[in-house]
Amino acid sequence: MSFLKDALNSKSDAYVTSDIKYHEFFDADSRILLADIGHYESEQFTIELVANLLEQKFPTFAVLKTGVNTNPVQYF
Structure with a gap:
């Protein structure tokens, strides 16, 4: 703010x-x-964006993305 x-x-x-x-x-x-x-909400798509960028720039580089959700907030 x-x-x-x-x-x-x-x-x-x-x-x-x-x-x-x-x-x-x-x-x-x-x-x-x-x-x-929220912090998590503002960054949740970063993994996919960075992975795509790495795959494009370094096609022979193995990119592994996490599937772990670390958001401590649970929505009902």
């Missing part, structure tokens, strides 16, 4: 972070869309 003022001053439409406390949502005062995403 330390860059919210910068986002507002730049006339951005949205600010994506994973650092918003409940009462800080009111600081936007409906002037910008705040997207508060």
Whole structure:
């Protein structure tokens, strides 16, 4: 949230972070869309992206991707 003022001053439409406390949502005062995403949610597709990049750049390199889900948050 330390860059919210910068986002507002730049006339951005949205600010994506994973650092918003409940009462800080009111600081936007409906002037910008705040997207508060979790750590895991912001990185969950990184494994696939990095693996694809490695496979393209190094076709003879063996790329193994984990199948382990390390997200401690369980959604119901």
